[in-house]
Amino acid sequence: MKNFKIDHRTKSGLEVLDLYGELDAHTASQLEDSLKRLINNQKCNIIVNFSELDYIASAGLGVFMAYIEDVRGIGGDIKLTNMNDKVYNVFDLLGFPTLYDILENESEAVEKFLNEN
């Protein structure tokens, strides 16, 4: 088993998901479950911290595509932070920076959320 893991915490009233290990076809459904849970609880200002994520496959990116409209539909957003170069490269390659805020660190994301609301 790949050591994929998701931790959930809150920071300045925002939801933060910390991803660990490898997010691939197999582990994508765990991320899906976490996002669904947040959306069902109307918790839609979400920061996903990638600092401990080593690898991401297309299926992992697909989960973000599948839920971004739901999140924005209820007035929130998903902001992505702390990606290593390898992970960022995949997001960049597939065109994600046009649709998502991809930021250096969590404080930038928090600031952005505060400015938006």
Add this chain to the structure above:
Amino acid sequence: MDQSDKNSELESKFELKTVLETSRILVESRNSEFIINNLLLILMGRLLVPRAAIFIYDSRTNSYTLKKSKGLPKLEEEKQYKILGKEECKEVAYFIAEKADASIKKLLVDVGNSLFFNLRTNNNHHGILFLGGKANKEAFQEHELEFIEGLCIISTAALVNSQLFTELTNTYRNLDRRIHELNTLFDLSKEFNLLVDREKISRIFKFALLGQLFIRTFFLIYKNQDEISLLTSSGLKKQPDPSQIEHIFKTTEDDVIEVDERFANDYPWIYENNIAALISISVQNEKVAIIGVGERANKVPYTETDFNFLKSLANLAVISIQKTYFLEERIDKERMEEELSIAKSIQEGLLPDPIPEVNGVDLAARTISSREVGGDYFDVARTPDGNTILAIADVTGKGVPAALLMANLQSMLHVLLPVDITLSEATERINNLIYKNTPSDKFITFFWGKYLSTHKILRYVNAGHNPPLLLRKNSDRFEELSVGGLLLGAIETMAPYEQADVQLNPNDLLISYTDGVNEAMNNEEEEFGTTRLKKCILKNRDKSSEEILDAIVQEVLAFSNQKLFDDLTLLIIRAKELSD
């Protein structure tokens, strides 16, 4: 050295320095906008020119696009212009603006003293620099022209480099994307191989597509046997109903169809969900799936490569999904086989084993099923009064339904065994029960008898069964035991079943059988028939019951090429010598 010489030396040193500096800056730069802007600013600043512009040549369309202009308000950047009056101007280093096309001349404010410079490398023409006249209206001097030319050459080279660099970057990026696509395919093929859960495969497929193609809307319609259903979807604002699902599946024939306005009428749900393309997936020339994808989040149109990737990934997923169905079928089949084999052993348990000894009679009985379970039945059972019941029956049909009815008959027979009623009455009760319990197309042919050992008498009822054959000692003629009534389960008993007694003398032989014997077929579709059966009995009449049974079975099997199409049962008794 006089003053003017000194001045010109200083000037050329200065110009040389500018060229060097520029070249140093340009070598580093990969940004064409910067290069163009830099060229304009240096020239305008150094030569005190208030108007200048750079046009880039596109050899495919043979046109010039304005990239940057300064002091020329009538020109629009990124717009195409006709510049050259004559083709040969591409060959020269510069030409006077007077020679340019009339359409551009009127946009250049004042063409007096103005020049067009060729932006070229070796033999290739890349663009044109327009340089308006100097602010002080003086003409350009020889060394200034050389300076401009020099700068143009360096800048053009840098420009070409930057374009190459951009192209290379794009190529690398595309390659990177392809590699990523391949990795995705590779990862998923591994993943799919491990999975037998259809939902999980569909979900992984969905997410991989959403991520890789950068889309939000997607659906997968799959056909298993004759059932067409929506297996998974994402982002559909309007869910299709089953008839719409079937309609789109049946009418999508081409590999890839790009959705346009024509869909608005025929397939409103496709149109309203902003589906951009439909892809049909076939396995071994049979269409098994239709995939719909929405437009991309960044609005970039799909390329052939994208569709190829989509098809490859979809093929992988569809084959894995198919695999799950096959697996389910196989598991079902295996479960069925296992259940049948259990049923077989239960059914075998319903037959007497061992077959009880009957006083004064040499008895052999056997049933061979053409399938796991069958509808033939025989029984040998003691009655409380010390006699023996012998029975043989054949249920219409084969397999499980026949076996169920056979089991039913067996239990009735054993329930009635200790009840003090005549064979005829017992037959009547069985018939009425079978008639009530079974559909009208299920019957049983049934022969049974009670052997009264003290009197050597067989008292029997034949309910529609092939008449057992009685071969008396010292006779070659067969008597048929056919007294009784209608077969069981056809109608409720109207007239009572008749019963009859036959005396069995020593070495009299009674052969009862089911139609699996006489109706066994050879390759020419010829039946074994009673004539062959009787011949076989006569030939073996002096042997024991068991040996006669073996002989008949072997002959039937040989005749039918070892292939039985129906269950086959034999029950044979021979009355023993008194001394036996």
